[in-house]
Amino acid sequence: MHRIIDLAIPLHRLRLLVVPFIFILTLHGCAGIRSVEVIPPPLPTRPAETIKQNEFFIGKEDDAIGRPAVIRLEKGDTLPDIARHFSLGIHEISLANPGVDIWVPEAGTRIMLPLHFILPDAPRKGIVINLAAMRLFYFKENKKSLTVSTYPVGIGTIERPTPIGQAYVKRKVFRPTWYVPASIAERHRAKGDPLPSKVPPGPLNPLGEYALYLSRSSYLIHGTNKPSSIGLKATNGCIRLYPEDIRELYEKTPVNTPVHIISQPYLIGQINGVVYLEVHAPVEEQRVADLRKLFARLKNIEKKTKRKIDWGQVDKTLAEVRGIPVPILELREKIEKGNENIVEVRHPGKLYGSPEIPQLSVEAWYILAAEHRDATDAARMAAIISHQGPPIPARVLAKRDRYRVIAGPFGDMQTAEDTARRLKIDLEVDGILIEPGNNR
């Protein structure tokens, strides 16, 4: 009894002390979190239904186009599907979202759509392709205004890089025939997949439906039958675009349009008095020269504008290589205003070009492509198979503590066998054929 009476008063006093204490702690916690985050996520707002992604008007003084956006992932999304829907390359979206699983990202994750581009330092005429950014810009003057259309591209491999330099569009071909180059024929022969000397238009033609032949012999700007390769170094030196993007570019581009192929990993642009730096991975041999040029330009900007550049932010941006414009001026207010431009985009539900997985049917042929203990490994494998070109439908079926990757359905044994062979050659997957009626 005494204890209760004795403690009653201190408890009351304690409550008075604890409440403000917790309040102070909370404030301190918020401040701590703010200081750690690299880019503060925008506050939840009403998401926009769409966002401009390809075509922009530009003023003479404009250095950049577009605006960054974020989107909340849904179950089953992959970064290549999100990238294609928003006309981004896989390279761009994965650089902007380090640590996010490309094939099996967590549903609910809010990811960055890097739809804000600094224009390369090149004449604003015709086609300009910046290999470092893996992005094509098509400039067109309409009387007094200038428009730019921009698309992500796939470019040459390290062994067979896309050549830098100037060219022009020599001819345009709808439904081109692919004449297999000797080097590709040899590589395919070596892996037991001999190719014919020419591949007619159709789903097996890697040029896709449209091609712009350049004045530089053997180099084309074309479509693809492997849309998930956009944003990769995967060609023999040609420039690849998504099928929907090459169709647009094909229609817009007249013969004789100049084509300027450059490699600018460090892009600087001034927008509303704020200087931005966009960094892409440089070609190793040119890294030192490119850095020298960058620092000379930045010092020149400091001198001209009499503003102090945040060199710490420059170093950080160079180290992170995220491919997104980052403000580098030491004007805190302006920097915060830059982040306000981020727009949240509503998930469209169905992503453009995402793989179709037909319903299971006991009448069809299937391939048991793999069996995994780990559900994520199985989901990744199924996603990779589904994103082949031409597409191979694949899904995961759980069986006790295992997860089976099943490719199919296929209408007949021949198609199933051909697909199993493709899986072996392209992905080194040893699939097992499942006959109709036996796939339970």
Place this chain on the structure above:
Amino acid sequence: MKKSFLVISSLIVFALALAGCATTADLEKVRAQEREINAKADQALQASQDANANALKAAETAARAESALKAAEERAAAAEERANKAEAAFEKSMRK
């Protein structure tokens, strides 16, 4: 004379008796202190044993946590390696 002797003797006996009583009280006090110290020693011993047991338990827990962390790290590294391998195969498959 005899009377004086009697008085003196009585006084001496009385004084001695008083002195004897004081010694017994002191003894009781010492014993009480001993009991109290012993009780405190028991408590300290128990606390020490508890602390040792807790330390042992904490060390075991820490070892278990470290082992679990190591296993988780190994699993994560293996998963990352598998993901990288799958990604490399995918990129290769995207060539013409």
